[in-house]
Amino acid sequence: MSTLSERILGAPHGNYVDRKVDRAYVCDGTGMLTLETWKRMGAARLSDASRLHVFFDHIVPANNSTTATLQHELREFACNSSLTLSDIGGGICHQVMSEGIVLPGEVVVGADSHSCTSGAFGAFSTGVGATDMAAIWLTGETWFRVPDSIAIHLSGSLRGGAEAKDLALSYVNRLWMDGGTYCALEFIGEGVKTLQMDERLTLCNMAVETGAKTGMFYADDITVQYLAAKGQTVRPQVPETCTYIRNLELDLGDIVPVVAVPHRVDTIKPVQDLAGLPLDQVFVGTCTNGRYSDLVRFAKIVKGRKVAVRTIIVPASRQVLSEAVRTGILADLVDAGCTIGTPGCGPCLGAHMGVLGEGEVCLSTANRNFRNRMGVGGEIYLSSVATAAASSLTGEITEPEVA
Amino acid sequence: MMQGIGHAVCLGQDIDTDLVIAGRYLRTKDHSQWVAHVFEDLDTSIAPRLKGAVIVAGKNFGCGSSREQAAIALREAGVVAVIAPTFARIFFRNAINIGLPAIECNITCTEGQKIRFNLADGWVEAEGKQYPIRPLSPRMQEILAAGGLVNYWKARS
Structure with missing residues (x-):
């Protein structure tokens, strides 16, 4: 009797296996280092380009000419070598992979730590660094230690x-x-x-x-x-x-509405314990909570009202943005005073599009609140979309209204 | 790569890769940039002590982002090895893949003490005392012995 990981990887936990990778992807951040490393491996051979994806999502559009030059090189390579390219505005790699690419039972590897997202489909999906990914480009395979599994019974x-x-x-x-x-x-x-x-x-x-x-x-x-x-x-x-x-x-x-407090993701407090904490920014988006259903919930709460703090909303993908345009909720968000960013990771990693200043406090729907991540001296609290919406209307941490 | 010696630099637990090298410094091909800013957001007094160092950290070293620049920055700064009771798995693979020994071992750290290690024989030695280590898988030992995954595949292609 096997866990899902054991079934997909084909061996009992604790074993080391080499497995063909069904889908492998990089983003603009890790892709450039992957390309450089793959070239150093010497063979300049791609195992199977049809399984390899390149996403431009982390710093898009490029924030300066250094980034632009690096991105240009990766873009050219992806085009010339027939990798599947999702260019700027396409969205976050994990989100796009979840829009009909990853299938149950597949082995999926991404050069980004949040590649675990696609496990939601019953795939074995995990993250690696650039060198492991370069070897996957070369061989189409990688090694795994078949993991022990922890059950979360819901x-x-x-x-x-x-x-x-x-x-x-x-x-x-x-x-x-x-x-x-x-x-x-x-x-x-x-x-x-x-x-x-x-x-x-x-x-x-x-x-x-x-x-x-x-x-x-x-x-x-x-x-x-x-x-x-x-x-x-x-x-x-x-x-x-x-x-x-x-x-x-x-x-x-x-489960009650909670907030993860700086600077640890695992340290939470009920929202009501932090009610009234003043905010400088609310950020809604990322591979955690930038999906269409997230935007819908946010828009329902702020529709016809005005946000009281700068509020940045970054749809997770073009598909999300497009749907928000078609159904009109994008207009609700803009009319409420929200700022809309290019589909992608937005300010989550502190590179652009909403970096925090010294001492500023942000309530974010992202997944990490590490020290200085969104800007030196900034403080990040993590919450749900509903808590972010309620808080954007007051400018301070606020419990979501119960529908 | 399988054995070495260095002076201890003691760090805490759950050190994430954002703290090793911040996201704002990642976009460059100039690896010396990563050395210039290593641990900047954690404690600026760490970087000058890294040449010839064995980092002895608490549990879960290298958690968070998959950025391999974190492991590269440590190696380029002159770190000989990183010892911790546990590592975040992506950092662990990254370190071995670039030829930087990541050693699972629980030792008490005294700043500046001499630390020797031998991965083939499976021990770390500090202040005259030997500690057993959790052995690397045979594949990881091969990768590390080759000096990293680039050399490993170069030799096979």
Whole structure:
């Protein structure tokens, strides 16, 4: 009886395996170092370009001419070598991979730590650095240690103002920043049926914040329907009885709106304990919470009102932005005083488009609040979209209204 | 690469790769830029002590971003090895892949003390005392012995 990781990687936990990679991707940040390293490996050979993707998402459009020159080189290479290129404005790699590219049972590797996001489809999806990726470009394979798995048993359903993000921050808090190290997280139990794909993506996205290799859901009817709408026909995966090295039980009905406080992702407080904390910026977006459903929830709360603090919204992909334009919610956001950024990572990594100044405080829907990450001397609090929306209207940390 | 000696530089636990090298310095081909700013956001007194150093950190070293520049910055700054009870897995792979020994071992750190290590024999020695290490997988040992994954594949292509 196998865990999902064991089934996909084809060996019991603890074993080392070489596996063909079904999809491999880099972004503009890691891609340039991957290219440089791949050239140094000598062979200048690509295993199978049709499996390799290049995304421009981290600093887009380029913030200065140094970045632009580096991006130009990667773009030219991707075009000349027939890698699948998603250029500026296409969106965050993990989001685009989730829009009908990654399928259940696949082995997916991204040169970005949040590549665990696609585990939401029942794929084994994980992050590596540039040199590992260069070797994948060369050989089409990589090695894995088949991980032990931690079960996160979910029961009940979310209620009140709580969102999947609050659940994500809560499980990271329970496991701490290294509780998942070298392991895979499997989200199982009756509660998973209440979670849509966008919510599952949010949960898997934050698996790496516990040190985990990946976070995974078994593909079920919700997965099948989601991918069918993207033109992909897949079958559900049936969980087997198996042994986990740790079991964590969470009742979704117990989850309350929380905020991760500087500078640790695993240190949370209920939103009500921080109510009134003044903000300089609200940021909504990233591979955690920049999806269409996130923008819809935010827009519902701010529609017809005005934000009281500078509020930056960055759709996770062109598809997200396009849908927001078509349905009119983008107009609601702009009319409420929000600033809209180019689809991509936005200011999450502190490179551009909303970097914080010394002493400034930001409430962000991202996944990391490391010291100085969004700017030297800035402080980052992490929250759900609903908490971010309520707070944008008051300019201070505010509990979301219960619908 | 499989053995070495250096002076200890003691660091805390859960040190993320943003603190090793900040995102604002990543976009360059000039690796000396990463050396110039290594640990800048953690403590500016660390960088001058890194030449010939063995970093002894707390658990979960290298968590967060997959940026390989963090491992490269340490190697280029002259770090001989990094020892920690546990590593974040991407940093762990990155370090070995660029020929920087990442050693899983739980030792008490005294700043400046001499530390010797031998990965082939599986020990770290500090202040006359030997500590066992969690051995690398055979593949990782081969990669490290080759001086990193670039050399490993160069020899095979």
